[in-house]
Amino acid sequence: MLEIKNLHVKLEEEDKVILRGVDLKIGPGEVHAIMGPNGSGKSTLSYVLAGRDGYEVTEGSARLEGRELLEMEPEARAAAGLFLAFQYPVEIPGVGNMTFLRTAVNAQRKARGEEEVSAADFLKLVREKARTLKIDAEMLKRPVNVGFSGGEKKRNEILQMAMLEPRMCILDETDSGLDVDAMKLVSDGVNALRSAGRSFLVITHYQRLLDHIRPDVVHIMAAGRIIRTGGPELALEVENNGYADILNEVG
């Protein structure tokens, strides 16, 4: 599904190298988790994959189902099936959540040469998916993320994911700012989307999210590289011992 090879990235504006040769391969239907200390480059990796400005790829590639992502505009990456759930979902005053969702869904369909969804069908679909995420009609009417609580914002991200039906989902610290109940709600939303044709990359600081969203593979990232890869037990090891042991081990 997603294959990242030797990815090197620096900041565009300053001479600061953030990613120093990331290699990662995620198969269809797999759930991978990336853990790592602050500043290890986890969020940068997610932004670079989604196409955010301000980063310069100096080396390497990232392919989604064989197509090079790094040469595409962000909207083309989305249409190709990539979705990033933001750590800090952005507020867009004046743009209604429903309008936003419908514009996004139809833009992607158009980019893929598919018919637009009718207003009635769309409404029905949104209401159904919103209900399972406990997003009420009021939240759908309000401007995108404006005045939403932390939990509401994250649920809104999962709602977008559910509506857009991406093939490759990246969750950037989706657990940050969530209480236990909200984390359960968000995780259930994610788990409902798991399928043989859809893969996930879950970026998190803490093991607790991985109790809800069970990963197949866990990677530890530090200083811009993946330094260890293992099964779910690796996350528990980090939870119990911290990153220090692993960092020392690798040197």
Add this chain to the structure above:
Amino acid sequence: MALPATKDTGKGAGLDARLQALDVPDAGGWLGQARREALARLQATGLPMKRDEYWRYTDPASLNAPVAAVAAVFNPGDEAPTFDAVDRLKIVFVDGVFDPAASDDLAMAGIEIERLASAAGSDIHWAQGVFGVLEARAQSPVPRPFAALNTACATDGILIRATGRAARPVALVYVHASESSDATLHHCIKLEAGAELTILESGPAAARFTKVMEVEVGDGARFHHIRVQGRDHERRAVTHLFARLGAGSLVKSFTLTTNGRLTRNEAVLELAGPDARAHIAGAAVGDGDFHHDDTVFVTHAAERCESRQVFKKVLKNGATGVFQGKILVKSGAQKTDGYQISQALLLDDDSQFLAKPELEIYADDVKCSHGSTSGAIDETALFYLQSRGVPRASAQALMVLAFLAEAIDEVEDEAIADDIRGRLEGWLARHAAKGGK
């Protein structure tokens, strides 16, 4: 009529040349008297100069010039004319001259409509109490020379008196046909107590357009004004809206400007009776050599009145936006609720927004707020939209419309508001190429 030479104040020579180039009408009766008084006001102030405080941000040279600069006539192609879908009474002016063939019959239940030219012959006319009267009141504390010039020289325009609820909106359609036309129109509107009227204005009018609309709004009357200033890019316009609001009356005015080398829209609103409400709003989008100036003066002269000024501009490629807005609250005007916002979205580093918001308050129990901002489009929000699959140009259009929404919300008629949003989307799509990524 024979003009006495203007006293030389340093501005006189320019004014004489300007007046000589116009065909200053000679009329007897009340209209002739009003024109002579306006000419005297104009000669006392002279034409504006760049050094005048009120013209600091907008160079009046092209408005002062005796002859209008040539402006190419825009061909809209198969684009539907503005307000075409609205059931309305249409009054057409071509280069500032009434066109009876293209206009509807000037008759509608609830209102009287008459041309300015035909009213000149009467000895007594209701317009006597309006024509040049509101304009004259508005000359202080700040002179408005082009309004006085207009009163003195306008030969055409429309007089409307509403006695009840007008069955349909009256649409004033300004056709620009000659590339060197210099049009002067003066309209007077009087809403008797409890009357209700909507005026629609559309079109570029002429290469150069000088317009005055005076509106006397009786107690409890409601006046809606929606204007779309046309697509012709090279035109220049200086317009004035003067309104005096009686007790419990309402004025709502919205203007969309999408092009124009120079536009100065002045509005002077006087809340003269208690519990009146005046909302004035504008959305302007400009690309390149576009200069747009909203100059607004709202006077609260009575208790418990509400006023809103909402002006939004989207500027790119060196376009300039100006806002000069004032709220004056007189000493007796307690419980005033005044609001003023002027904002510009600058789509690049070359464009500029010059704002002078002012409050002057002599009452002690009032609520007045004002704000003015200018800034770039939020790149993080753009990326967020793109990451959901929305192409950059569409994402930008979505955000621009969101930015303009507060102004467009002042249009009560939903169909017209939708039409305005559609025209803005069209403009944004046509102008997306430059400045986009």
